[in-house]
Amino acid sequence: MKPTILFTTLIVMAGLNAPHESLAADAERRAQVAQRGAQVMPFSLKATTHIFSKSDDGGSQRVIAKNPSDGVQIRLIREHLREIQAHFQRGDFSGPARTHGPDMPGLAQLEAAKPGQISIAYKDIKSGGQITYRSDDPKLVSSLHAWFDAQLSDHGADAVDGQMHHHAGMPQP
Template identity: 40%
Template sequence: MNTPTSTDSSRPLRRKGHRWWLAGVVAALVLAAGSIGYGMATGHQAANGEAQAMVAHAVQVMPFDLNATTHTFTKTPDGGVEQIVAHSSGDEHNVTLIQQHLSREADQFAQGNYSDPVAIHGTAMPGLQELQAGASRMQSHYEQLPTGAKITFTSGDTALVAALHTWFEAQTMDHSMPGMGGGN
């Protein structure tokens, strides 16, 4: 029977080889983690740049102070409600601007004109094309509120309601960013 002895060099070499292999795996994992971290950081920087551009476009389209208001999008079974309210009930200036803006938006949406949201969020916003094409099957009702206004969207077309819900989800995501008047 051949048993390893202290002069048998095959066993220590195998351990050293194992150590080198393990060190190589650890190094590869560290490099991979670093690459992922770098990719996430540069992606985050790109997202920050896009967010800043979106806020800049929003300020041009929405005349009220986005930091003094809350902009929400609530889905309902047959449509949804877009609502903008001022944080302060005594903020008559922003309340008036909100009401003027949403009144105009409701009229435009009824005609399939979504140019203001496109100017802020871009043309690739989910649900947008369906809403533009289906404007005649979607009702948009404007209503003044004591601290702002809302647009209630309704439709009997389930595919159009689904498109509105998708659009609301994208709006909610975008408006939740700092400086965009997010609420829910």
């Protein structure tokens, strides 16, 4: 085989394998995040859904039990979200750092925010809980959105984009 044909063949074959390698890396990362998340989150990731909804001034993070009659998961969700809300208000984002890694997109900027730059409010919702994040600082809003996107990617099928599933029967606050 001529060197140019061999080289072209190798490039094409490498390109065909790249998506498979990327999918395997994504699956491996999701498995690692799920394993670390089980040490941080008291509820079952598989028994819950994380819903991230962006807004012009921040967004909301809802966690709901997949089975609306699962009182144990609902209680654990609410306890955890109340706890992390208190941590986040103090600038302590160590939970997401332990779950997703310290280089998680948006995380360093959220940790560096001054008290009061981000409003972080919790409320009970049907089948779970919700944390709402708001900021007047466009850079912090961008950081929140990047942080949401990273969580959507890392949690895979156990997380959904709230805008995309707004009309798909997901409980609304």
